Each structure stands twice: as C-alpha cells, then as structure tokens.
Amino acid sequence: MPARLLTRFLAFASLFRWAQAAVVPFELHLSHGEADPVGAGSRRVILINGTFVGPTLRLTQGDEAEITVRNYMREDTAVHFHGIAQASTPWSDGVPGLTQGMIKPGASFVYRWTAEEGGTYFYHTHVRAQMMDGMYGSIVIENAPQAKRPFALISNDTHERKSMLKAEKHMQTLLISDWTRFTSSEFTAVEAAANVDLACMDAITVNGIGSEYCLSIEELDSMTHPVVLSMLHDLGEKHLTNKGCIPPFPVFQGDFDLHLENLPDRAYKKCIPGINPKGNFSLDVDTSVGYAAITFINPGSLYPLQVSIDSHDLHIFAVDGHYVHPQTVDRILVNTGSRISVMIKLDQKPANYNIRIANDYLNQVLGAFAELAYDGTSKKAVDAIPKMDFAGRPLNQNITSWIPEHSRPFPDVKPARHADALFRLTLKKLGRPHGAYEWTLTGKERYHESLDDVKNPNDPLLLSAPSDIPESELLLRTSSEQWVDVVLVTLGPFAQAHPMHKHGNRIFLIGSGGGDFPWKSVDEAMTVLPEGTFNLENPPYLDTFNTIEIQGGDVNATWTMVRYEVSAPGAWLFHCHVQTHLSGGMGMIILDGVDNFPEVPMEYQEWNGFKQTAVGWV
Structure with a gap:
C-alpha cells in the first residue's frame, strides 16, 4: 500500500475513535539537581518531576496529549516528542527557532498533539546538548484494538498470540544510554x-x-x-x-x-x-503472561549500542514505533534516536538473566548490564547462555545480529516509484579554520541552534510566510504531496555512520553504496548501478536511520538515499542524533509544503500554548 493511502486510511479509520478521544494531561517540571547514576561521583543533571530520568508518558491511540512543561532551571529549554506524528500540530514539535521560542527560566509551555499512531517513542530536549544531562523519557502509545499486528508471523499458536497481545498492552521500556561525568x-x-x-x-x-x-x-x-x-x-x-x-x-x-x-x-x-547502590536495573516480567514486550530506546549522546539477553531470543516486531515483519535474532543494534521493540518468550527456568549492552563502535570497550527477572526474583541463572561479551563481541559463530536497516514495514507500505525532486547533502567535518568538533550537512555551513543566519530562536520560522524566509545553505523547500529524495554523501577518509533523524514524518531508506553519487536522480542511477542497489518494494520505514560508513580500501565516500512524501507541511529539523555532532553543526531546516504552510493558532503565536478562557488561562 502506498504511504499516502496508508496515512489516509489510518486517519479515516481513526475518525470514530478520535470523536471520543480523551484529553490526557501531563505535567513535566524541569529543574537542576545532582545525580550519581553509576556510583562514581555525582554531577549536575536535569531532573524531570524530580527524577533522573523522566517519567514514562502512557496514552492510547487517538488520545489527545496536553503536556505542560514548567522550566525551573536557570537556562532556556524546550521539549521535542521524537517520532510523534505532528502533521496537524507542527507548533508542538519542540524545536526553538523553528516551531517555537525558547522556554525561558521560570516560564511554561503547553504542547498539544494527537496520538495518531500507536507505538513507542520518547521525549527529549532540543536545546544545545542538554540530552547529555538526562533530559529525556519514554512515551508509550497503546495501539487501537483493531490495528493489524504481526504476531501471527512469530507464532501460529492462538494462545501464544493472545499472550503477545497481553504483553504488548503492558509494554516496558529500557532507556539505554552512554554516560559521562562531564555535564x-x-x-x-x-x-x-x-x-x-x-x-x-x-x-x-x-x-x-x-x-x-x-x-x-x-x-x-x-x-x-x-x-x-x-x-x-x-x-x-x-x-x-x-x-x-x-x-x-x-x-x-x-x-x-x-x-x-x-x-x-x-x-x-x-x-x-x-x-550504583541499587545494583543493576532489574526488569520484572510476569511469567503467567508467557511473553514480555520490551522496547529498547537509545537517547544517548554518542554510541550505537548492541543488546542481547542471556538464553533468550529477541523477536523484533516494531521499529521506531511502526510494526515490522518479525525477525528472530540473538542481538540487536539500537542507534541513537532509535526504538526497537521485541517480544521475549518467557520459557526458561525461573531466574534472573543478564541483559547485556555494549558500545558498537571499536573506539572504546564499554559495556553494561541490566537484569530480566522472572516474577521479580533476584536468584541468578546459573546455567544461562550469554550471546556476547562485555565488548559486544559474539561468543559463538552462530550468533545472529540485526540492524534497523534490515527491517520491513508491516503491513506492507512502499514509496512512490519515482521522486519529484532530489536534494544532495554532504556530511563531513567543516575543516579549517573551524574546530575539529564542528560538522556540516551541506559541506559548507554549520547549523547554529541560535539560527542567527536565518532567524532569531525566539521568532520561529513557522510563524513566517515561507516567502519571507531568506534563502540559506541550511534550508531546503518542498511542495505539498511531492515525493522527495535526499542523498547523503559522507566524505572520508575516516567517515563514520551518522544516525540521522527527520522531524515531521518517517522516511523510506531506499538505497546506499560506496563512492560519490554523481547522478541527477534515482531513475538515472538505476540505469548504471547493479540491480538490487535500490529497494522500492519493501524498504525500511523509519524516522531515524544510519548512513553507511566507509569500510576501507580506496573508497573515500559513501552515499545513503532516503525518500519521503511531503504530507506534513511545516518547518522541520533534519539532523544527526549524535549530540556533539548536532551541537557542532550537523543539522539543517526543511520547509515542507511551502505552498500549504500551516496557520499557527493564536495561543502558540503569543501565549506559549496557553488558551485564554472566561475563567482564566488553561
């Protein structure tokens, strides 16, 4: 089913549910505090409702979220809802300078959006590198009962499918993140x-x-x-x-x-x-259910993380909040910004099993442990079979590994066969006279979160007519209902993979390769490159994807091609999710649907989302 038809079908199918949608209020109070999560010395962090990390926000598909953020810190901030569809509420995407002004110290902001799609997401700051200070938390949206699920592809046993439905209803989240003692x-x-x-x-x-x-x-x-x-x-x-x-x-x-x-x-x-005085984090699972549903979320600063569970297979059933054709593997890769949902069959001896997490990059040997506790037991499994070691290396040659780029959406959804436009981006360090920590997506300019070269951060682009927004190397424009290709060319000599995230909507990852991409279109490239280079039948459907790294040899560049439909007009950020790369300039702005730009409600033009009523402000 084409993406446009799927989107319209989901919207139509949800009309009756939305007619009775519940407004679900949340309060997020942001403050500075001290935390020592690894027992090696405390440092300043950002607390959300007094905790490190933030609370989980739980909704049901069709609910209307109303999230009041109160800033008790001494610095500006904002909150982005990563992966949440915002086509009808782009002013609640949470990016200063694009969709809103900063939330000043002592100020508050009300975000409103509809949970149009089920799945697991997360919220985090989008100001400087504040995510490194712990300003994030998970979002779980329970899918509607009538949603088509892929569980029959995991097991054809009716009882087991019912167990998986029950497990999904009680989805648990694990926020796995690298940590530094530096603020x-x-x-x-x-x-x-x-x-x-x-x-x-x-x-x-x-x-x-x-x-x-x-x-x-x-x-x-x-x-x-x-x-x-x-x-x-x-x-x-x-x-x-x-x-x-x-x-x-x-x-x-x-x-x-x-x-x-x-x-x-x-x-x-x-x-x-x-x-940590509490020991490893323990995830309690109820064996009477038969399965446990877990989503691994990586809100980290730098590292993609490998994950495995001793003696247990991982049945992958959703990626970035969207169902996929299930795959059963021993370990998964969770890139920064990604969410991987798995079913775990609870068929081992009642005990406590290690969940192993490790840095996937070769630059550092770094690992961690959590625990999968059957019915809350603290008794360690004495005969558990580990899948990988502390450094993430497979412990036998038969270990099966998985990356998000191997996923296929479920139900099947595919992009248009041809695109209307192609944009070329160049990922690299800026080079002299800039610093070794400064990056670019355009090959020429770095993105400043102050947006001084485009707009003031407290005068967001969404409030302007697109014709009034000046041209910039850091800005792309598209028209409504176009299909757009973006090719990301990563330059070497030591080009690493970059986890890229597009705000506003998911993308299809349709191809990648070594070397430059000199062609003017995918259609032209398909006449030259080997068959199978591009996948237009069942490509991964993601909101966060990895570009490919240079594998060595004489190749000094790689390219990654994504395709998306302009179905959500607005001012959207496109950026690397490595926090130091974004703060170092690896981002840009996409003005989608400039011919149908949204009209921003008055409460978001003037009053930080608060509405004036006869009885006061709400």
Missing part, C-alpha cells in the same frame, strides 16, 4: 579547549542506573579488536587508555591544530570505578 556544557568546553572531537565515555546506564567498570589492561587487551591493536602499535601505543578508549590521535581528528595538553585526565585516561 553537557563541560563536555563541549573540553572539545573547544583541546580542539578535539571527544569520543570517550564513562559508562552505560539503563533507565538512569549503571556502573562504571574499570578493566585491567589485560582484560582490555583481550577485548580489543585485532585491527585496533595493530593500529595502536603502528601509532606507538601498546594499549587502549584506562577508560578503554583509543587515544585522540591526530590522524583520526583530521587536519587541525590540536591542543591535547588541555585535555583533563578524565577525558580519556582516568577511570573511576563505581557501582
């Missing part, structure tokens, strides 16, 4: 002082709980990839740092004047062991 402002200040792209973290947390593991040199050596060990020796080093990191070698930073003498020891070298 977000300290982290970016270290980058600027040393002129480095800092890539070394302290720990991984699960729902705000973790431990900082300081391994011995022998242990680190045993888990270091052979290619990394060889490279270290070639560059005059014998080992990773005490934190398990590759040192900031100039060859990997690029052609910049580095000031490594300004790096504090704790940036790369100093490891402080710690254990």
